[in-house]
Structures are given as C-alpha cells and as structure tokens.
Amino acid sequence: PAGQGDVDPIHPQKANRSLTFDGAEANVMKTFCQVHNCHLRVEAYGADNWGGIYDNESSDGMLGDIYEQRVEMAIGCIYNWYDGITETSHPIARSSVTILGPAPAPLPSWRTNIMPFNNRTWLVLISTLVICGTCLYLMKYVSYRLRLSGTQVNFQHSQKFEKSMLDIFALFIQQPSAPMSFDRFAPRFFLATILCATITLENIYSGQLKSMLTFPFYSAPVDTIEKWAQSEWKWSAPSIIWVHTVQSSDLETEQILARNFEVHDYSYLSNVSFMPNYGLGIERLSSGSLSVGDYVSTEALENRIVLHDDLYFDYTRAVSIRGWILMPELNKHIRTCQETGLYFHWELEFIDKYMDKKKQEVLMDLANGHKVKGAPQALDVHNIAGALFVLAFGVAFAGCALVVELLIHRMGISK
Numbered sequence: 001p002a003g004q005g006d007v008d009p010i011h012p013q014k015a016n017r018s019l020t021f022d023g024a025e026a027n028v029m030k031t032f033c034q035v036h037n038c039h040l041r042v043e044a045y046g047a048d049n050w051g052g053i054y055d056n057e058s059s060d061g062m063l064g065d066i067y068e069q070r071v072e073m074a075i076g077c078i079y080n081w082y083d084g085i086t087e088t089s090h091p092i093a094r095s096s097v098t099i100l101g102p103a104p105a106p107l108p109s110w111r112t113n114i115m116p117f118n119n120r121t122w123l124v125l126i127s128t129l130v131i132c133g134t135c136l137y138l139m140k141y142v143s144y145r146l147r148l149s150g151t152q153v154n155f156q157h158s159q160k161f162e163k164s165m166l167d168i169f170a171l172f173i174q175q176p177s178a179p180m181s182f183d184r185f186a187p188r189f190f191l192a193t194i195l196c197a198t199i200t201l202e203n204i205y206s207g208q209l210k211s212m213l214t215f216p217f218y219s220a221p222v223d224t225i226e227k228w229a230q231s232e233w234k235w236s237a238p239s240i241i242w243v244h245t246v247q248s249s250d251l252e253t254e255q256i257l258a259r260n261f262e263v264h265d266y267s268y269l270s271n272v273s274f275m276p277n278y279g280l281g282i283e284r285l286s287s288g289s290l291s292v293g294d295y296v297s298t299e300a301l302e303n304r305i306v307l308h309d310d311l312y313f314d315y316t317r318a319v320s321i322r323g324w325i326l327m328p329e330l331n332k333h334i335r336t337c338q339e340t341g342l343y344f345h346w347e348l349e350f351i352d353k354y355m356d357k358k359k360q361e362v363l364m365d366l367a368n369g370h371k372v373k374g375a376p377q378a379l380d381v382h383n384i385a386g387a388l389f390v391l392a393f394g395v396a397f398a399g400c401a402l403v404v405e406l407l408i409h410r411m412g413i414s415k
Contacts, residue, residue: 063319
C-alpha cells in the first residue's frame with residue numbers, strides 16, 4: 001500500500017505504490033548503505049523474474065537490466081551464471097535445488113496373493129507344480145500297467161492327468177485332496193517328499209502374506225536424484241533459471257533432469273502438486289530450511305517426499321555492472337555479516353515472518369523421513385480385494401470352461 005514502503009523506487013514516476021525491501025539479502029544491502037551512507041533505490045521485478053542474458057546479446061528481467069546498465073547492482077538468489085559479463089560478489093549463502101516428489105503409493109490390493117513371491121519364484125513354483133503333477137500322472141500309469149488285468153477299466157489319460165495336477169496343487173496349498181491309493185514304494189515316497197516340502201513352502205508363503213496384510217506394502221520410493229532421472233518423470237518450477245546451472249552439464253543425470261524440466265505458471269503448479277509421478281523444484285536454504293512457492297499447499301504435502309540429495313548447489317551472490325567501484329566494500333560487508341552470524345539470523349527471521357509455519361513443519365518432517373501415523377481404521381472391501389480377485393478369476397474361468405464343455409457336448413450329440 002502507498003506510504004508503507006521502506007525504500008525509494010528507481011522510477012518514482014512509474015510507481016503506483018511504495019516498495020518494501022525485506023529479506024536476508026535485502027538486509028545485507030540496507031545495512032551496507034547504512035554503513036557507507038549511500039542512498040538505496042530499488043526496482044521491483046516481481047516473483048521469479050531473474051531474466052537472462054542470451055547469445056544474440058538480448059536480455060530481459062533483472063539480469064537484463066544489469067547487462068543494459070539500467071541498474072548498478074542486483075541481488076536475490078543469484079548464482080555465478082554470467083561471470084564473464086557481470087561483476088560478481090563474494091559468496092553470500094549456500095543454496096541448493098532439490099525436488100518435491102510423490103510419496104510411494106500403496107501397491108494394488110488385488111495383487112496381495114501374488115506379492116509374497118517375485119516373478120521368478122512364481123515361475124519356479126508353477127514349473128515345479130507341473131513337473132510334480134506329470135510325475136504323479138506317470139506313476140499312476142505305471143501302477144495301472146503293473147496291475148493290468150482283463151477286468152480292469154481303461155486308463156483315461158486326460159482325466160488322470162487333470163486329477164494328478166489337482167492333487168499336486170492341493171498338496172502345495174496344504175489342503176485335503178481326494179483319496180489316493182498307491183501300493184508301490186516309489187509313489188508313496190514321492191508323496192511323502194512333497195508333503196515335507198510343501199509344509200515349509202506353505203509356512204513361508206502364509207508368513208509373508210500375513211506380514212503384508214499387517215503392514216501394507218508400498219512401491220519403491222523415488223527419493224534420490226539418480227532414481228528420479230531413471231524414472232524419467234517430469235518436474236517443474238516457475239522459471240527456467242532453476243536449471244540454468246546444469247543445462248550445460250556433462251553429467252548424464254543432470255542432462256536428464258534438465259531435459260525433463262518444465263516451466264509453468266502458479267495455477268498449473270498448484271494443480272500438479274497433487275499429481276502422482278510429477279515433481280516440483282524447491283530450494284534448500286543455508287539454514288537448513290526448505291523454501292517452496294505459495295502454489296504448494298499444506299494439503300498437497302501429505303502425499304509428497306523431499307529427495308534426500310540435491311540436484312546441485314551453489315552460492316548466492318550479488319552481481320553488478322563491470323567495474324562497479326563499490327564491489328570491494330560490498331565484499332567486506334558480506335564477510336562481516338557472515339562472520340557475525342547476522343545473515344543466518346536474518347534468514348531465520350525471514351522464514352519466521354513470511355513462511356507458513358505449518359508448511360515448514362511438514363516440509364522438515366518430509367526431509368527427515370518422518371511421516372505422521374494415521375488413526376486406526378476399520379477394514380473395508382479394499383483390504384480383501386486380493387481374495388475377491390482370486391474368487392472372481394476362478395468363477396470366470398470355471399464359467400468359460402463350463403460353456404466350452406457344453407459346446408463340445410452338443411457337438412458330440414449332433415454328430
């Protein structure tokens with residue numbers, strides 16, 4: 001509002017409101033002017049308007065005004081991007097960029113019955129079941145041949161093979177099967193061996209299944225920069241300057257992250273903050289706090305994680321026109337602010353004054369890997385989806401088999 005600012009604008013005739021210059025780096029400049037008795041005049045560029053200097057000698061934004069010498073000095077989370085073009089100060093504070101990514105999602109409940117073993121183990125078990133069923137079928141056939149007589153019925157191969165497979169499956173899941181009578185040692189020893197093996201197998205499976213039902217399993221977390229690059233997920237921020245430091249990197253991981261970066265406005269970023277498989281750029285400050293735009297609400301953080309490592313880090317600086325005469329004095333003042341702890345104090349003061357405290361608590365919990373446990377909930381249909389899926393599959397398969405049998409039977413009658 002007019003009359004409530006604390007600094008003078010560079011172009012007062014264009015301003016329709018007064019300016020307030022606040023923040024850790026702003027305090028560096030205000031105290032510098034107090035010490036050296038200089039008059040500070042400020043140009044407000046708005047959020048995320050760093051701008052850039054381009055190969056065709058065009059420029060825009062705050063950095064563009066430095067290049068065009070419309071202002072003497074710029075400050076505000078600026079890295080050493082254009083050292084050959086602008087004058088840069090000594091490092092002010094460490095700043096790093098990481099990603100606010102989606103939290104691991106619960107695995108689908110319908111997969112509960114198959115999750116205790118991986119794909120390779122299931123393949124081995126199915127192969128073992130088929131082999132054992134075939135062996136049992138062969139033993140039945142041998143027993144039939146050894147007891148062959150004129151009054152004995154014919155050996156129905158298809159029915160015997162089907163029955164052998166069903167008997168072996170029943171043994172594998174420790175369920176009673178139809179009576180099996182063998183008068184020879186080989187099949188008896190074979191069945192005894194299978195019973196011993198399936199006791200161990202069934203206990204391993206049921207134990208793992210119980211643990212999954214007690215503690216739900218989640219997908220593998222994408223919690224490092226390397227994993228994020230491998231996932232090829234997109235991530236976004238309000239300005240291209242977020243990836244300017246790594247755009248020309250020779251590292252493959254940084255190249256992938258820069259390629260998958262997108263620039264969007266606040267409205268779009270607010271919507272995608274609830275989207276799975278999409279990340280948002282956040283800044284890790286020198287005090288350890290995390291800075292994220294207002295487009296991320298506290299509710300959106302419930303299903304988010306902060307990556308453990310950083311995409312990159314750099315030191316913020318002030319930049320000026322080449323040959324700025326006050327740069328040596330500014331460097332001395334920056335060192336004084338650092339050595340006395342003033343800058344650290346100003347940064348914490350800024351966080352306490354402007355950032356949402358609840359959001360900061362949630363962000364720090366996410367960065368530390370802590371997640372608040374929810375209240376106990378009654379089980380619903382979602383929790384038994386695995387058993388219902390198996391039942392539905394069995395009913396559907398049996399129904400299809402019944403239809404096929406009826407068709408075969410009718411075809412046989414018609415002939």
